[in-house]
Amino acid sequence: MKVDQTKPLEYSTEQNNLNILGFWMFLGAEIMLFATLFASYFTLEGRTGSGPSGSEIFEITPVIFETFILLTSSFTIGLGVHAMRLMNKKATIAFFSITLLLGLAFVGFEVVEFFTYIEEGAALQTSAFTSILLSTLGTHGAHVTFGLFWGLFILIQIKKRGITPETANKSFIFSLYWHFLDVVWIFIFSFVYLKGMM
Amino acid sequence: MDFFDRFAIPHPSPVIYASMVAIALTLVAIVAGVTYTKKWGYLWREWLTTVDHKRIGMMYLISALLMLFRGGADAIMMRAQTALPENTLLDSQHYNEIFTTHGVVMIIFMAMAFIMALMNFVVPLQIGARDVAFPRLNALSFWLYFWGAMLFNISFVIGGSPDAGWTSYFPLAGNEFSQSVGTNYYMIAIQIAGLGTLITGINFIVTILKMRAPGMKLMKMPMFTWSALITNLIIVFAFPVLTVALAMGTIDRLFGGNFFTTTDGGMDMLWANLFWVWGHPEVYILILPAFGIYSEIIPTFARRNLYGYKSMVASIVLISVLSFVVWVHHFFTMGQGAMVNSIFSITTMAIAIPTGIKIFNWLFTLWKGKITITVPMLYSLGFIPIFTIGGVTGVMLGMSAADYQYHNTMFLVAHFHLVIIPGVVFAMLAGLTYWWPKMFGFMLNERIGKLSFWLISIGTCVAFFPMFISGLDGQARRMYTYSEATGFGIWNMISFVGAIMLAAGFVTIVYNIYYSTRYASRDISSDPWDARSLEWATHTPVPDYNFAITPQVNSSEAFWDSKKNGHKLFPGNYKEIHMPNNSGVPFIMSAIFFVLGFALVFSIWILAVIALLGIFACLAHRSFEQDHGYHIPVEEVKETEEKLGGARQ
Numbered sequence: 106m107k108v109d110q111t112k113p114l115e116y117s118t119e120q121n122n123l124n125i126l127g128f129w130m131f132l133g134a135e136i137m138l139f140a141t142l143f144a145s146y147f148t149l150e151g152r153t154g155s156g157p158s159g160s161e162i163f164e165i166t167p168v169i170f171e172t173f174i175l176l177t178s179s180f181t182i183g184l185g186v187h188a189m190r191l192m193n194k195k196a197t198i199a200f201f202s203i204t205l206l207l208g209l210a211f212v213g214f215e216v217v218e219f220f221t222y223i224e225e226g227a228a229l230q231t232s233a234f235t236s237i238l239l240s241t242l243g244t245h246g247a248h249v250t251f252g253l254f255w256g257l258f259i260l261i262q263i264k265k266r267g268i269t270p271e272t273a274n275k276s277f278i279f280s281l282y283w284h285f286l287d288v289v290w291i292f293i294f295s296f297v298y299l300k301g302m303m
Numbered sequence: 304m305d306f307f308d309r310f311a312i313p314h315p316s317p318v319i320y321a322s323m324v325a326i327a328l329t330l331v332a333i334v335a336g337v338t339y340t341k342k343w344g345y346l347w348r349e350w351l352t353t354v355d356h357k358r359i360g361m362m363y364l365i366s367a368l369l370m371l372f373r374g375g376a377d378a379i380m381m382r383a384q385t386a387l388p389e390n391t392l393l394d395s396q397h398y399n400e401i402f403t404t405h406g407v408v409m410i411i412f413m414a415m416a417f418i419m420a421l422m423n424f425v426v427p428l429q430i431g432a433r434d435v436a437f438p439r440l441n442a443l444s445f446w447l448y449f450w451g452a453m454l455f456n457i458s459f460v461i462g463g464s465p466d467a468g469w470t471s472y473f474p475l476a477g478n479e480f481s482q483s484v485g486t487n488y489y490m491i492a493i494q495i496a497g498l499g500t501l502i503t504g505i506n507f508i509v510t511i512l513k514m515r516a517p518g519m520k521l522m523k524m525p526m527f528t529w530s531a532l533i534t535n536l537i538i539v540f541a542f543p544v545l546t547v548a549l550a551m552g553t554i555d556r557l558f559g560g561n562f563f564t565t566t567d568g569g570m571d572m573l574w575a576n577l578f579w580v581w582g583h584p585e586v587y588i589l590i591l592p593a594f595g596i597y598s599e600i601i602p603t604f605a606r607r608n609l610y611g612y613k614s615m616v617a618s619i620v621l622i623s624v625l626s627f628v629v630w631v632h633h634f635f636t637m638g639q640g641a642m643v644n645s646i647f648s649i650t651t652m653a654i655a656i657p658t659g660i661k662i663f664n665w666l667f668t669l670w671k672g673k674i675t676i677t678v679p680m681l682y683s684l685g686f687i688p689i690f691t692i693g694g695v696t697g698v699m700l701g702m703s704a705a706d707y708q709y710h711n712t713m714f715l716v717a718h719f720h721l722v723i724i725p726g727v728v729f730a731m732l733a734g735l736t737y738w739w740p741k742m743f744g745f746m747l748n749e750r751i752g753k754l755s756f757w758l759i760s761i762g763t764c765v766a767f768f769p770m771f772i773s774g775l776d777g778q779a780r781r782m783y784t785y786s787e788a789t790g791f792g793i794w795n796m797i798s799f800v801g802a803i804m805l806a807a808g809f810v811t812i813v814y815n816i817y818y819s820t821r822y823a824s825r826d827i828s829s830d831p832w833d834a835r836s837l838e839w840a841t842h843t844p845v846p847d848y849n850f851a852i853t854p855q856v857n858s859s860e861a862f863w864d865s866k867k868n869g870h871k872l873f874p875g876n877y878k879e880i881h882m883p884n885n886s887g888v889p890f891i892m893s894a895i896f897f898v899l900g901f902a903l904v905f906s907i908w909i910l911a912v913i914a915l916l917g918i919f920a921c922l923a924h925r926s927f928e929q930d931h932g933y934h935i936p937v938e939e940v941k942e943t944e945e946k947l948g949g950a951r952q
């Protein structure tokens with residue numbers, strides 16, 4: 106494996122470069138995925154049938170919490186990548202752990218939110234609006250949940266193998282994923298919750 | 304027993320029972336054959352676990368040919384049923400199932416696989432690379448496609464085939480009107496195969512952007528590689544839309560969602576929109592690689608550079624952009640209003656401009672060329688006029704006001720077959736014949752190949768031209784029969800004759816493969832067509848590592864330059880070569896996807912959860928695995944090169 110010392114560790118090998126570009130392409134596909142969900146959401150938003158509308162079920166407090174938690178986690182993973190570039194293994198592990206814990210808290214809030222919706226009579230089957238609402242939120246939430254496991258695996262690898270070109274590459278890519286989910290959430294926050302509550 | 308009732312066929316017939324027996328016997332025969340010849344180990348080591356782009360290409364190829372025959376059998380049955388008025392060969396339900404599976408199999412499992420086959424085999428060679436960027440993901444792509452196709456194909460013996468058309472419009476495809484599990488198969492099998500396609504898209508974009516031989520600037524790439532790049536970009540941007548649409552359809556069908564229903568706010572037109580936002584780019588995913596293949600073959604056999612390289616590139620790019628803004632033309636009649644229809648009419652007709660540019664460029668390349676008529680060239684020459692007819696009728700369909708007359712008639716069916724067959728099928732057969740010697744080390748027989756060409760091209764015209772007439776006379780598509788008084792009988796009879804010719808043509812192709820495998824000379828050069836691009840610069844058969852020394856490129860036809868102008872293609876000495884390891888995980892993981900799909904189709908939730916956990920286990924395994932590949936030492940490279948006929952200049 107040829108290691109190029111002039112570049113940050115995560116870019117230092119040929120394969121690492123390919124991986125990062127590949128992941129950007131994947132994010133391109135993810136953008137289309139969420140764009141399709143949003144477009145469908147806007148189309149079906151008003152079609153509530155006999156079920157509740159957004160303004161009837163959305164509650165601002167938990168959403169603010171979720172937003173705050175996820176934004177913070179994006180910040181901490183940024184710090185984690187920074188620590189990784191300084192080859193500080195301990196700090197990297199610490200920041201990644203905080204990120205994952207915040208992610209876990211986010212998922213916890215979201216699960217509670219889902220149960221509340223269902224209790225209030227807004228299930229997947231209730232109307233076109235609830236179908237698309239829960240699918241959009243659920244897709245994002247599933248991504249975060251998947252990320253928890255993925256991040257955990259990487260964390261274990263850093264712990265066992267140290268900061269190597271490989272683990273650095275994985276962590277960096279994971280951070281891209283995490284930031285991306287944050288951006289999606291900002292869209293959800295603005296165009297699903299805020300717009301729906303207005 | 305209740306549990307097993309769900310697997311019964313809702314609408315059985317002797318033919319289906321016969322197929323069940325046939326499938327079972329074939330499976331037993333395959334297993335017995337492999338066991339008897341003690342080939343399990345070989346099969347596993349060399350094929351099921353391979354990550355070599357060339358072998359993956361070959362597996363795509365075999366699958367595509369099998370699917371061609373599956374889809375072809377459907378086609379013959381349809382044409383036989385409609386050959387006579389009031390025919391009773393098939394009843395309406397069977398007819399519905401057959402036109403649905405025909406469409407899906409041909410587009411998703413045949414055409415796409417054929418394209419993947421040639422792209423996999425050719426693109427890394429054309430850019431002088433050792434493999435694709437992510438060899439293991441490439442294997443995953445293939446196996447997801449393969450198991451998706453398997454899932455789709457078992458539908459007609461287990462649980463019933465989908466019957467709502469390859470477009471699967473809701474509410475017809477919803478639970479109310481499609482009660483069998485058929486449409487579940489549609490939603491889930493295509494999802495699995497589509498995932499594989501998306502992964503290929505990412506893989507090839509990175510490969511082409513990052514792994515080109517030194518000196519090969521973007522504007523020096525061979526045209527097939529260009530078309531592959533753009534095609535894969537379309538894939539990455541179009542397939543997620545299908546993913547979402549299929550997921551919504553699945554939620555509606557399995558969990559009682561209300562996306563596309565007619566109650567509780569559901570919106571059936573959302574499906575039509577999402578489907579075609581993917582579907583129209585999809586037809587360009589099919590046609591662009593074909594354009595790329597013709598752009599390789601025509602210069603080779605006209606002995607001239609491709610005319611208008613830059614305009615060729617520009618027109619592919621333009622087509623790819625336009626392909627995303629025309630989707631409404633598939634449902635002009637479904638209530639958008641004049642304004643929207645007019646806009647989409649204009650964008651639709653605009654696509655004809657870059658397409659026309661390409662046609663003229665090919666004609667100018669031929670102009671004053673020293674043309675040799677080989678089988679690949681024949682297909683290319685046949686493509687131009689037939690495709691033009693298909694394209695011009697497309698422009699007619701694109702005029703929204705006129706489309707009220709044409710829509711959903713046989714006229715439309717004639718249009719798309721006359722673009723897809725010369726576009727995709729001819730190109731694939733041309734590419735197959737052209738690259739066959741590189742793949743397998745012998746050439747296909749030219750005389751049988753010419754016979755196939757004439758049968759297929761005349762068959763295409765005979766089968767589909769009459770549909771223009773019967774369509775304008777008002778024959779609706781997807782009708783299983785019609786009365787004698789309509790006068791459609793004669794046109795459909797002619798079509799049937801054409802279909803038989805087409806079928807005969809495909810049989811001769813298989814015969815050609817058999818015949819050439821037995822009798823063709825193995826003593827051919829590594830560049831039998833005197834071609835221009837890098838894939839011909841390496842040995843035949845291509846060694847595992849493709850090129851012993853990375854080629855150095857200076858123009859868009861570097862190999863030609865090295866032959867004619869003394870350009871040194873392979874400077875330097877042998878070095879050790881890094882290669883990826885084989886892996887069984889892609890195969891296993893995709894097989895679990897099949898189980899997951901099957902469980903979902905029949906709502907067997909426990910099995911679905913177990914399968915899902917299995918998939919996660921594979922992912923976790925991959926995350927922790929450390930696999931740095933292996934190195935081929937210099938001596939071994941030298942030895943291989945000498946065995947294959949000496950070093951390359």
Ligand code: HEM
Pocket residue numbers: 470586587589590632633634651652654655658694695697698699700701702706709710711715718719722723726727
């Ligand atoms: C000049 C270029 C083309 C134009 C203007 C065009 C236009 C159209 C229009 C307007 C329709 C819808 C007609 C209707 O439903 O009434 C249509 C259908 C179709 N076209 Fe084209 N087309 C073009 C090229 C192609 C190509 C290159 C392909 C494939 C390789 C293709 C494949 C199809 C298919 C599969 C359908 C029918 C789908 C269905 O309803 O089942 N077209 N085309």
Ligand SMILES: [Cu+2]
Pocket residue numbers: 582583586629630632633
């Ligand atoms: Cu279209």
